[in-house]
Amino acid sequence: MDSLVPYLTNVWEWATGSAFTFSMILSILAVVAFISVWAMFAVWLERKASADFQVRLGPDRVGPFGLLQSLADGLKLAFKEDLIPRDSDKFLFAIAPAIAFCGAFAAFAALPFAPGITAVDINLGVFFIVAVTAIGVIGVLMAGWCSNNKWSLYGAMREAAQLISYEIPSALALMVPVLVAGTFNLKELVAFQCLPSDGVLDTEGAVYFSNHGWLAFYSPWTFVAFVIYYIASLAECKRAPFDLPEAESELVSGFHTEYSGMRFSFFFLEEYGMMFVVSAIAALAFLGGWQPLPWVSCNFGGVLGNLFFAGVFLAKVIFLVWVQIWVRWTLPRMRVDQVMVMGYKYLIPMSLFALLMMAAYIHWGVRYLPGLF
Amino acid sequence: MTAAEALEQLKKAGLGDGVELFAGPKDAALLVTRERVKQLLRHLRDSRPFSCDLLLMITGTHMTEKRAPDKTTPDGVDVNGGVVKGTTVKGALLREAGFEVIWHLRSVAKHHLLAVKCRLPLADPRVDSVADLWPAADWHERETWDLLGITFTGHPNLRRILLPESWVGHPLRKDYVAPKEFEGINLEVDAPWPTP
Amino acid sequence: MADPMTAPAKPQIEPAKPQTAPARTLVLPGDPRPPDVHVDVRTQELQINMGPQHPSTHGVLRVAIWVDGEIVTRAEPDIGYLHRCAEKIGESVSCIQYVPYTDRYDYLAAMNNNLGYCLAVEKVAEIDVPEKAQYVRTVAVELNRIGSHLMAVGTYGLDLGAFTPFFYAFREREEILRLLEWICGARLTYNFIRIGGVMRDLPEGFAADTRKFLDLFETRLDEFNDLLTHNHIFVNRTANVGVISPDMAIAYGLTGPNLRGSGLRYDLRREQPYLLYDRFQFDIPVGTGIKGTVGDCWDRYWVRMLEMKESVRIVRQALDQMPATGEIMAKNVRHLAFKSKPGEGYLGIENPRGELGYYLISDGGANSYRSRIRAPSFCNLSILEAILPGTMLADAVAIIGSIDIVLGEVDR
Numbered sequence: 016m017d018s019l020v021p022y023l024t025n026v027w028e029w030a031t032g033s034a035f036t037f038s039m040i041l042s043i044l045a046v047v048a049f050i051s052v053w054a055m056f057a058v059w060l061e062r063k064a065s066a067d068f069q070v071r072l073g074p075d076r077v078g079p080f081g082l083l084q085s086l087a088d089g090l091k092l093a094f095k096e097d098l099i100p101r102d103s104d105k106f107l108f109a110i111a112p113a114i115a116f117c118g119a120f121a122a123f124a125a126l127p128f129a130p131g132i133t134a135v136d137i138n139l140g141v142f143f144i145v146a147v148t149a150i151g152v153i154g155v156l157m158a159g160w161c162s163n164n165k166w167s168l169y170g171a172m173r174e175a176a177q178l179i180s181y182e183i184p185s186a187l188a189l190m191v192p193v194l195v196a197g198t199f200n201l202k203e204l205v206a207f208q209c210l211p212s213d214g215v216l217d218t219e220g221a222v223y224f225s226n227h228g229w230l231a232f233y234s235p236w237t238f239v240a241f242v243i244y245y246i247a248s249l250a251e252c253k254r255a256p257f258d259l260p261e262a263e264s265e266l267v268s269g270f271h272t273e274y275s276g277m278r279f280s281f282f283f284l285e286e287y288g289m290m291f292v293v294s295a296i297a298a299l300a301f302l303g304g305w306q307p308l309p310w311v312s313c314n315f316g317g318v319l320g321n322l323f324f325a326g327v328f329l330a331k332v333i334f335l336v337w338v339q340i341w342v343r344w345t346l347p348r349m350r351v352d353q354v355m356v357m358g359y360k361y362l363i364p365m366s367l368f369a370l371l372m373m374a375a376y377i378h379w380g381v382r383y384l385p386g387l388f
Numbered sequence: 389m390t391a392a393e394a395l396e397q398l399k400k401a402g403l404g405d406g407v408e409l410f411a412g413p414k415d416a417a418l419l420v421t422r423e424r425v426k427q428l429l430r431h432l433r434d435s436r437p438f439s440c441d442l443l444l445m446i447t448g449t450h451m452t453e454k455r456a457p458d459k460t461t462p463d464g465v466d467v468n469g470g471v472v473k474g475t476t477v478k479g480a481l482l483r484e485a486g487f488e489v490i491w492h493l494r495s496v497a498k499h500h501l502l503a504v505k506c507r508l509p510l511a512d513p514r515v516d517s518v519a520d521l522w523p524a525a526d527w528h529e530r531e532t533w534d535l536l537g538i539t540f541t542g543h544p545n546l547r548r549i550l551l552p553e554s555w556v557g558h559p560l561r562k563d564y565v566a567p568k569e570f571e572g573i574n575l576e577v578d579a580p581w582p583t584p
Numbered sequence: 585m586a587d588p589m590t591a592p593a594k595p596q597i598e599p600a601k602p603q604t605a606p607a608r609t610l611v612l613p614g615d616p617r618p619p620d621v622h623v624d625v626r627t628q629e630l631q632i633n634m635g636p637q638h639p640s641t642h643g644v645l646r647v648a649i650w651v652d653g654e655i656v657t658r659a660e661p662d663i664g665y666l667h668r669c670a671e672k673i674g675e676s677v678s679c680i681q682y683v684p685y686t687d688r689y690d691y692l693a694a695m696n697n698n699l700g701y702c703l704a705v706e707k708v709a710e711i712d713v714p715e716k717a718q719y720v721r722t723v724a725v726e727l728n729r730i731g732s733h734l735m736a737v738g739t740y741g742l743d744l745g746a747f748t749p750f751f752y753a754f755r756e757r758e759e760i761l762r763l764l765e766w767i768c769g770a771r772l773t774y775n776f777i778r779i780g781g782v783m784r785d786l787p788e789g790f791a792a793d794t795r796k797f798l799d800l801f802e803t804r805l806d807e808f809n810d811l812l813t814h815n816h817i818f819v820n821r822t823a824n825v826g827v828i829s830p831d832m833a834i835a836y837g838l839t840g841p842n843l844r845g846s847g848l849r850y851d852l853r854r855e856q857p858y859l860l861y862d863r864f865q866f867d868i869p870v871g872t873g874i875k876g877t878v879g880d881c882w883d884r885y886w887v888r889m890l891e892m893k894e895s896v897r898i899v900r901q902a903l904d905q906m907p908a909t910g911e912i913m914a915k916n917v918r919h920l921a922f923k924s925k926p927g928e929g930y931l932g933i934e935n936p937r938g939e940l941g942y943y944l945i946s947d948g949g950a951n952s953y954r955s956r957i958r959a960p961s962f963c964n965l966s967i968l969e970a971i972l973p974g975t976m977l978a979d980a981v982a983i984i985g986s987i988d989i990v991l992g993e994v995d996r
Contacts, residue, residue, distance in 0.1 A: 069751035165632045169977070255745055256817055264640040264743045265981050345811075347818045348745025350978045351654055414708055414927035441834045444932070445958040449945060483947075492930055492943070492958070496834060496848060499855050503930065524837030527966045535671065550664040550995060559672055560954075 042134040046123045054287040055085035057336060064337060065344045095276035103273065104161035111161060112274065112281035115154025119288030121147040126295050127202045129305055129324035140201035141193060141300070145186050148251070148292060151285060152178045155260065158282070159270035170269025173351060174260035177250055180355060181257075184362035185247035185293075191240035191366075191373045192230045192300045201296075204230070205304030209312040225312040229303040234382050236373040241301040243366045245335075248293035250354070252286060255343035259351055294335035295328075302331055389438070389500040391416035397437055403428065410505050417490065417503035425491075425506050426516040432493055432502060433521060440493035440502055443518070446528035447490055448536045450561045454483035487513045487538055508538065517543035535560040629657060636665045640743045640981045643991025647968065649980060656980055659972035661965055663994050670996035674955030679705050680779060680922050682955070687773035689957060690993040692735050695728035695764070696935045698777035703858060704931040704942035705779050705952075709924040711917055716910030717781035718860050722902040723794070724767065724776060725859075726895040730801070731760040732936035733841075733888045733895075736988040740885055741812050743985035744821050749812040756804055759797050766790060780917035791903045798896050805892060813889060822885060823876030826971050826983035833879065836967040839960055840938025841891060842987055845871040845884030852934040864901045866894040881986035888988070891936075923950050930958075937961050937988055957996055961989040 059074070059082055066073025074081030099108055122144045127133035137143050152175055159171020193199055196207035208230055211223050227233055231241040250257035261269030271282045298304060305324035306312050315323060349357070376382065389397075391409055395418060398404050407428065410419040420428050432438045456479030464472045487508040494501050506515055517540035519525045529540040530549040537558035540546060548555060554571065557564055568576055635646035644665035650658040670689060674682055686701040687694040699721060706713060713721075738753025761771045767790060768776035768783055776783045812818055828838065833846040843850055851868045853861040869890030871883025924946040932941035938960025945954040964987050972980055 065747070069748050070755055071751065165630060169632075258745065259978075262745060262978070264745060265978050267638060344748050346746065347741065347812070347815060347821060348978075349817055350821055350976060352976065353817075353820060414929040442839075443837050444930075444939065444941060445837075445943070445956070445963075447943060447956040449954040454947065490943070492941070494932075494939075496850050501856075501930070501932075522837065523835050523970065524963060524966060527962065531962075548664075550667040552664070559669065560675075 039134075042124075046120070046134060050120065050123060050284060050288050050291075053291055054284045055089065057287040057290060058085040058088070058283070060333070060337065061340050061343075064340045068341070068344045089280065092276055092280040097277070098273075098275045100163060100273050102163045104163070107157045107161035108273075109278070111154045111158035112278045112285075113154070114157060115151050116281045116285045116288070117154070118148045118151035119285045119292055121150070122292040123288070125201065126292065127205070127299070127304070128328055129321040130202065130205075131321040132325055133202070136202060137200070139199045141189055141199045141204070141296070144201075144292065144296060145182070145189065148289065149178070149182060151289065154285075155270050158274065162270070162273040164273050166266045166268070167270050167272045170260045170262075170266045170272070173262075173266075174253065174270060176351075177253075177257065177259060177354060177358075180358040181247045181250035181362070184358060184366045185244050185251060187363070187366035187370055188240040188244035188247065189296070189300060190370055191237055192233075194370065194373055194377065195227075195230060195233060195237060201299050201304075204300055205306065208303045209306050209314070211312070222311065222313040224310055225306065228310040229301065229306065231301040232309055234373065234376060236369045236376065237301065239369040240366065240373070241297070243362055243369065244301065245297055247358075247362055248297065249339060249342065250358070252289045252293055252339070254290070254339050256346040256349045257354055258343070258348060259354060262348055264348075290336050290339055291332060294332045294339070297335055298328060298331040302335075304328055304331075389495075389498065389502065391418055391502065394418060394432075394438065394502055398428075398431075401431070401435070403431055415503060417505040419505045419507070422506050422508060422515045425489075425504070426518060426521075429491060429493075429504060429518050430521055432504070437498075438495065438502070439497050440495045440500075442494040442496050443522040443524045443528075444492040444494050444501075446492075446518075446525055446532055448513075448532045448538045448560075449488045449490075450536060450563075451483055451486050451488055452562045453481070453485040455479040455481055486510050487536065489515055489532070489538060491518070513537065514539040514541055516541055517546075519543050534558070537561060634980065641984060641991075642739065642989055643994075645965075645984075645989065645991055645994070647972075647980070647984070649972070649977070651977060654976045654978075656972050656975050656977060659969055659980065661968050663962075663965070663991075666991050666995035668992075668996065670957060671955055674952055674957075676951065678922065678950040679709075679924060679952060680950075682952075683778060684773065684775045687775055688992060689959065689996055690732075690935060690937065690940070690961070690990045691772055692990055693728055693732040693936045694772060694774050695724050695776060696732075696933065696940060698774060699725050699859075700931070700933045700935065700940045701942050702777050702779050703933060704929065704944050705924060706914075707931050708927050708929045708944050708946050709779075709922075711780050711914050713781055713914055714911040715860075716785070716907050717912045717914075719902050719906040720782045720786055720912060721777055722859050722861070722864075723786070723899055723906075724764065724774075724782070726899045726902070727760050727763060727794070728774075729936045730892050730895045730899075731757045731764075733892050734760070736888055736936070737808070737812070737885060740985045740988070741818070743981050744818060746812055746815070746818065749808060752804070752808055752811065756801055759801075763790070763794055763797065766793075778913070779922065781911070781913035785912050786906075791906075794899065794903060798900060802893070802896060805889065809889065813886065819875050819882060821978070821982055822881035822986065824880050825876075825979050826881045826975065826986060827877045828879040828967065828971060830879065832967070832970065836970065837963040838938065838967060839963065840935065841887045842884055842938065842964050844869065845887045845986075846879035847871050847873075847883075852932055852939055856932075858931070858933055860902075861898075863905065864898050866897050869894065881982050884986045884988075923948060924952070928954075932958065935960050937990065937993070938964055957993075959993040959996060961987075961991075961993045962996075965989050965994055 062084070063073045063081070074084035077083040077087045099105055124134045125137045125140045125143050127136065155174045156171045159167040192204060196204050198204060208225065208227055210226050230237050232238065253260050261271065271279055274282060303309065305328040307327050395404065395407060395409050398407055406421040406424045408419040410417040432440045458479050459477045461474040463474045466472050487510065489506045489508060491504045492501065493504065508515060515538065517525065517529055519529060527549060529543050530546060532538050533540060533546050534548040534550050535558055547553065556567065566575065629650055629652050631648060631650050633646055634649050635641040636644040641647065646662040646665065648660045648662060649656050670685065673685055683698060683701060686697040690697050734753040734757045738750040741749035764774060765771050766787055768774045828846050830846045830848050833843050833848065847870050849868050849870050854868055869887050871878050871887055873883060875882045926946055926948040928945040930941055930943040932939045939958065940960055941958030943956040943958065944952045947953045968984065971983060975983065
């Protein structure tokens with residue numbers, strides 16, 4: 016957080032545009048551009064992957080492999096009439112998609128893509144992201160409430176219940192790697208996973224075996240935490256089998272039933288943005304971030320090195336997103352009470368237990384089996 | 389079990405009064421007076437030899453009067469050369485006017501199908517509801533009311549089911565005339581409707 | 585990892601006694617909520633309209649649902665949005681002209697509807713159908729039954745949020761549609777079975793192609809089972825949900841897979857064999873409560889899956905036994921001036937959705953005097969009122985899907 020303070024105090028400097036704030040604005044623009052491109056890519060990936068699962072072809076008319084299909088759809092959405100139901104709360108109706116989008120958008124600010132590519136390097140990165148992604152639920156609640164539609168309200172209430180329930184296990188599961196690495200900083204979390212056996216990260220340009228490896232494989236409890244985090248993150252993104260807030264066979268379209276055009280596409284952006292954020296956190300905290308192999312690390316500098324690391328990181332994120340898509344198109348939807356039972360009766364106790372056991376393991380200096388190694 | 393066998397069984401059980409055999413050209417049925425409909429149906433459902441537990445359907449028919457063609461003797465000439473007008477004799481009554489309600493019952497255990505029929509006068513088409521014997525009868529009776537206007541007394545919720553609540557008339561009656569419009573909706577095929 | 589999805593068995597309300605009419609007041613037969621919830625967390629009852637435009641009412645069904653939170657307290661189906669005056673049309677067109685109309689009622693099993701009507705007319709008009717035509721009818725009808733059941737199980741997965749099985753079901757159904765298109769030129773509304781026989785003989789090579797498809801289809805059924813039937817979430821969503829006891833099923837006039845799902849071995853193809861069903865060997869699958877209670881949604885679904893296998897057997901036998909040549913149309917049917925003998929009759933056949941019956945009265949004219957359709961979906965749907973209270977909103981979707989209605993037939 017300390018790096019945010021100078022920006023807020025030096026408003027004048029921000030307005031006059033020194034080099035420092037210029038980079039800030041640039042990174043905001045970069046994040047906006049990245050989310051848009053990412054959402055288009057993710058939609059394309061989802062459609063292609065689902066087509067593969069469903070013995071179909073998927074989009075293949077617009078651009079090579081249908082890559083520009085999302086762009087065409089985006090254009091269509093942009094040119095659609097902005098429909099606002101007569102009996103809705105018009106102000107809330109208008110700003111709800113923006114607020115929902117804010118959470119996912121703000122989280123990008125703290126995401127490091129490579130050692131040298133990050134908008135803001137926040138010491139409490141994990142904490143910040145967990146906090147801001149929760150903003151999204153406010154937008155969804157507003158959207159459901161102000162649409163003046165009972166199905167929307169149902170979707171919003173389900174969303175609120177589900178998100179609040181699943182933030183607890185996901186945050187608790189994230190505490191396990193934080194406990195192991197002893198830092199909230201996402202970059203330092205990755206650095207912990209890259210650490211060579213001598214404990215000094217200065218072998219520039221070298222490929223070496225890292226001491227800790229990916230945190231998911233650091234200890235059984237980190238692996239449990241990884242699985243819990245992944246399941247809970249599916250629920251946080253409202254992805255099947257937890258897509259109850261927009262369960263189209265039950266609630267028509269859930270909280271965005273009444274939305275169309277650009278406002279609807281903002282909910283879309285939010286969903287795909289969130290998919291990226293949770294997958295990125297899973298990749299950073301559990302799967303070694305930009306470290307290419309579980310126990311093999313490398314340390315490159317310069318622009319090329321950073322681009323290489325960003326590529327590795329994006330590949331991991333895309334793989335995790337692809338798994339989310341895979342799960343979505345394979346599993347049926349759970350019922351609302353089953354979702355709650357799973358969250359409160361299984362995931363929360365298990366994540367608490369994993370956290371406790373990890374703390375005990377660290378206390379005893381054990382990684383895998385007590386008394387052995 | 390055929391309808392004739394069923395009638396014999398009923399007579400043995402002392403329930404034969406008011407029940408006749410409707411030996412139509414194809415499917416036979418038990419023809420029963422409307423006062424005894426419910427009692428008979430209850431017996432058919434509950435008594436072991438029948439055990440007609442599955443109510444397949446209830447429906448009705450509007451029977452118009454049908455007579456054999458009139459017989460007319462041709463005009464003739466009498467011995468004096470005068471014309472004698474021919475006479476017309478009205479044909480025999482082939483089908484009485486009225487409503488027929490028919491219950492089709494199936495026995496899952498005994499594998500037979502029985503039909504029970506009841507004739508109702510045109511002016512007062514009402515018969516006892518069996519919705520308390522079979523929940524299945526609920527919708528069938530509502531449909532029969534909706535399309536034919538036969539009242540089932542004792543039905544808990546005799547509303548229209550297929551047509552809108554505000555519809556007038558019962559379309560399956562033979563004297564039904566289709567309306568020209570309904571609540572501002574034009575129902576004619578080629579309507580003199582003002583086009584904008 | 586412990587099994588995360590085993591929710592405790594939900595309290596089921598007592599099924600309504602068949603002797604009593606369904607309660608229409610707001611008082612419930614049994615409040616499913618535990619007493620403390622009932623007293624402390626009292627929420628306002630909300631009335632929502634499921635349909636007529638809703639993704640999982642399979643058409644234009646409207647179910648008015650009163651909910652307390654997520655729990656349905658009362659449900660009232662409202663039908664008639666697709667009423668097309670079927671019975672009035674039956675009185676105003678001739679019997680021959682009416683056959684294409686029957687396609688439109690249960691449009692997923694149009695072949696079966698053709699058959700039901702033609703058999704009823706043939707019964708009243710005393711027409712004997714040649715043997716070859718009966719075999720052709722059997723093949724067509726059973727293929728159509730497989731297609732209809734595929735649609736039912738595919739959309740059932742869709743109702744529960746599983747998209748992919750739907751496409752797998754449609755891949756198979758596409759093959760069946762191709763075969764049926766080959767024999768009659770249409771994919772949905774066939775008008776293939778005519779009064780007195782069938783439109784035309786099976787084309788050359790049809791039997792070989794069908795056999796090839798059936799061999800493939802059996803392996804694909806197993807694939808479908810792996811994908812959906814035994815899926816843990818799917819079982820959790822359907823087992824012990826919407827339980828219909830055998831007594832209740834009979835009282836509400838349920839027939840077909842819904843009745844058999846409740847454990848009653850009752851199939852008209854066995855009870856009163858109509859075509860040549862007494863010549864074929866097939867089993868009648870019933871619900872046995874493998875995953876939950878007898879008569880739950882999973883049982884009804886499973887009965888359909890097993891019935892497809894039996895249909896495969898029947899088609900194979902019919903193709904084996906079918907004479908190579910023979911008449912396909914009865915001699916005494918003059919199609920241009922068809923007049924039935926006076927008389928009346930009811931004939932029920934085993935439609936994929938239950939007993940489809942046609943009750944016809946003929947007074948000797950070209951038109952039937954009265955033609956009443958006993959539509960299975962219409963009767964099956966009426967049980968909704970009784971089994972929805974006490975379930976959750978998501979279960980309502982599962983139950984409506986498991987009953988497998990076709991609104992074209994409900995509203996006629």
